[in-house]
Structures are given as structure tokens and as C-alpha cells.
Amino acid sequence: MITITLMGIATVCVGLLPTYSQVGIWAPIILVSLRLLQGLSAGGEIGGSAVYLTEHAGTTHRGFKTSFLQLMGPLGILVSTLQIALLQHWLTREEFLSWGWRVPFWVSLILLLLAFKARMALEETPVYLQLSKSESQSKSPLRDNFKDPETRKRMFLLFFCISAGGAVLFFCVQVYTSIFLKTSVKLPLQLVDQLSVLATMALLPLTIFSGWLSDRIGRKPVVVSGLILGATLIMPAFHFLQASGNSIALIAATLVGLSAILALVVGPQTALLAELFPAKTRNSAATLPHNLAAGWIGGLLPLIVTWLNQYWGSNVAGLWYPTVFLASGAVIAFLYLPETRKTDLLK
Secondary structure, three states: OHHHHHHHHHHHHHHHOHHHHOOOOOOHHHHHHHHHHHHHHHHHHHHHHHHHHHHHOOOOOOHHHHHHHHHHHHHHHHHHHHHHHHHHHHHOOHHHHHHHHHHHHHHHHHHHHHHHHHHOOOOHHHHHHHHHHHHHOOOOOOOOOHOOHHHHHHHHHHHHHHHHHHHHHHHHHHHHHHHHHOOOOOOOOHHHHHHHHHHHHHHHHHHHHHHHHHHHHHHHHHHHHHHHHHHOOOHHHHHHHHOOOOHEEEHHHHHHHHHHHHHHEEEEEEEHHHHHOOOOHHHHHHHHHHHHHHHHHHHHHHHHHHHHHHHHHOOOOHHHHHHHHHHHHHHHHHHHHOOOOOOOOOO
16 A cells, blocks of 8 residues: 555656756756655565465466566556657647646546555455464564575576566567667657557567466476577567668567567566465565566666667667676576476465
């Protein structure tokens, strides 16, 4: 309840920000502060929601059921892209820059009220209720996690292979492709937005399929396959986009292919977050490495890729960084990541 309220209030307040001409340096200071509140609330929500959903999913088709959580990020990007496109269509450029950009932030107030109402109706998971009855909950879960060698090992695997791998691929597939098509391939902005919507729409069923596939053949082979394909094909894919010119069909096919690679890693991710750890310390064990991966690896990735591009004078040179990272994650996951598909979440 706290995290959802923080996120909603911070988001609405962004739409109410004074401009630099009105309050000077306080405008960017307030904006960054609100963004930090959004990050704080998202950090408290992501791991816990994954554990909550997985513990409610039961023992059969767990990967398929929990893969729907991974649709929320792409859906958020899709909805925001559509909102901006519609506002830019309805408003003049001057109107959009003056006040139109604030409209999506104001609309989020409705989402806050709906989310708050839905959250009040949720019930604790069967695993949590069982732990409460047996009085086997950990009083210091984070400390217990670091004291246990097996949990420490799995936290590192989650951080480096699964969460960081997903964050790296998410940036390359969902973020950098749009930048690259606009700045390097020189496609019109409206066309790039349309291609981004197409790639996101393709990602949704591919993610669900990957979650289902992990129920059939295991979490590990699906995730490792995604990491290997990402390390192998990210660089060639962007070279192909650059060489494809104005062949929209080839560009669209490449974007869908990249979405399939991303789906292989994020589809089973929700189930893995919970299945890797024992019940009494699961939430903190899953949340800490996942958030660190999102912040340290995913958050710094645009800066590092941009710096490498500028240093080498190329729009693709920076992609060697995610390529090497994904290759390292694939090797470590292949050697050490356990198969968790049949894990009993009560233990």
C-alpha cells in the first residue's frame, strides 16, 4: 500500500511541476526528487510482486501464469507511446511543450485510485499464511540471506545472470532500437514510434510463450538460450538495421526477432525470482539483487553505451559492452544456475 501510494503521488506531482522560469534551479531538483521516490517505490514493489504472484500460482503452469507480470513494463511503454502520439496529433507543438506533456501524469491519478482499490482487495499468499502458523518466519531475513552460502550464491546468480541479463536486453531491445533508428538509420519519428509499437505488441505473446515453455523444458534452458542468442545476435542485428536502409519489412522483422530474445529471459523471470530462495527469506533475497541489477546494470547501461559510442565514433561500438555482459552471464548461468521448475515453494 505504501509503495503504490508513493508511486502514484510522485507521478501526479511530476505533472504539477513548476517550470524553470518560475522557480529556477528548484524545478530540476524537485523533478529528480520525485523520480527518486518513483524508483524507491518501484524497488519495493517489483520483487515483492513477483514473489506474491508466484506463491499464488500453485505448482502447475507456474511459469506461464507468472509470465503475465513481465508484460507490465512493455505495456507501460506501449501505453505511454500511444498517449504521446495522440497528444502530439491533437495538439500543436507549442501546446504540447507548454502543457500537453503534463496530461499523462495527471491521468495517472485515476490509475492510483484504481490500484489502491485493487490492492485493498488482495489476500496474503498460502505460503505466507503457512509460515505464520508455524512461526518459522525470519526476524532478520536480509542478514540470514548473507549468512547462508547457498542463498548468497543464488542471489549472485539472480543479480548477474537473470535480472541483469533481462535489464541489458530490455535496454537494447526496447530503448536503444528507437534511438538507433532515429539517429543512425534516420527514419521519421512517427515511423519509429509505429515500429516500436509493433515490436512491443510482438513481445507480449512471446513473453507468455517463453513462460509456458519454461514449464515444459525448464527455466534454465530457456533463460540460457536467451542470454546466448542475445550475446550472439545483438551486434549483428544493429549492423543489419543500419544496412537495411528504408526496408521497413526487414527492420520490423529484426525488431520482432530481438523481442523474441528478450522474451526468453524475462518470460521465466518472475517464477525464478521466487523459486531460487527458501520461503522464510524469499522476498528480501529476490528483491535486493533484482533491484541492484536494475539500478547498477540497467540504469548505467545508457551512459556506458553512449560513452563508448562517442569514444570510438560509432553508433554500434557501445553495444560490445552488453554483448560481453550477456556472454559472461550465459556462461555462468550454464555452469551454475540450478533448475527450479519443480521447486516446492513452501520449503
